[in-house]
Amino acid sequence: xxxxxxxxxxxxxxxxxxxxxxxxxxxxxxxxxxxxxxxxxxxxxxxxxxxxxxxxxxxxxxxxxxxxxxxxxxxxxxxxxxxxxxxxxxxxxxxxxxxxxxxxxxxxxxxxxxxxxxxxxxxxxxxxxxxxxxxxxxxxxxxxxxxxxxxxxxxxxxxxxxxxx
Numbered sequence: 001x002x003x004x005x006x007x008x009x010x011x012x013x014x015x016x017x018x019x020x021x022x023x024x025x026x027x028x029x030x031x032x033x034x035x036x037x038x039x040x041x042x043x044x045x046x047x048x049x050x051x052x053x054x055x056x057x058x059x060x061x062x063x064x065x066x067x068x069x070x071x072x073x074x075x076x077x078x079x080x081x082x083x084x085x086x087x088x089x090x091x092x093x094x095x096x097x098x099x100x101x102x103x104x105x106x107x108x109x110x111x112x113x114x115x116x117x118x119x120x121x122x123x124x125x126x127x128x129x130x131x132x133x134x135x136x137x138x139x140x141x142x143x144x145x146x147x148x149x150x151x152x153x154x155x156x157x158x159x160x161x162x163x164x165x
Contacts, residue, residue: 032057035091037144037156038116039078046076050154060151070102073141075157080121086160088144089116097148103140103160111147124160138162 034050034057054061054069061069080086090099098111104127107119125137139161146154 034154035093035146037091037094037158038087038089039076039142039158039160040087040089041078041080041084041160044078046078046158048076048156048158051075051157054155054157056153058153060148060153061155066152066155069152069155070143072143072155072157073159075141075159077159077161079163080125080160081163082121084121086119086121086124086142087116088119088142088158090144090146090156091115094144094146094154097146097153099144099146102143102145104137107142121162125162 034055036047036049038045038047040046049055051069051072051074053065054072078086088101092115095113095115098113100111101107101117101119103124107123108117122136124142125140126134127137127140128134139159142158142160144156144158145152
């Protein structure tokens, strides 16, 4: 009686099955990627997934999570020269539900369903104190917030720094 597989072929088949199994286990351990937000200044473009712990995967963030996420400052950094335009874009999946930008305070009067918006540096770097006096900041954290029915579903953070050169 002859064997269906020779020893060499059987070992290779077992190794292939083992490799496929390990690959599937590794894939299930990976986090599902979040939609991307992008900041472009001049020729520099920075893209990021949602800030860690600040994405509800289609569900609204709990109030405590939202408050914690609003205070985060751990985004990618982009230098902005005087008078440059800052373009902020989101994937269509985010635009479909609506989004806003916050930079030390609300920057947009209403949520938008567009995939990108353009801002001037004064809008993003100017912060008003309680007395209504404006201060031009050297650094600001820009937060992109995905909204659905007035509730935050995800947040992306970017740090903008004024380039003095």
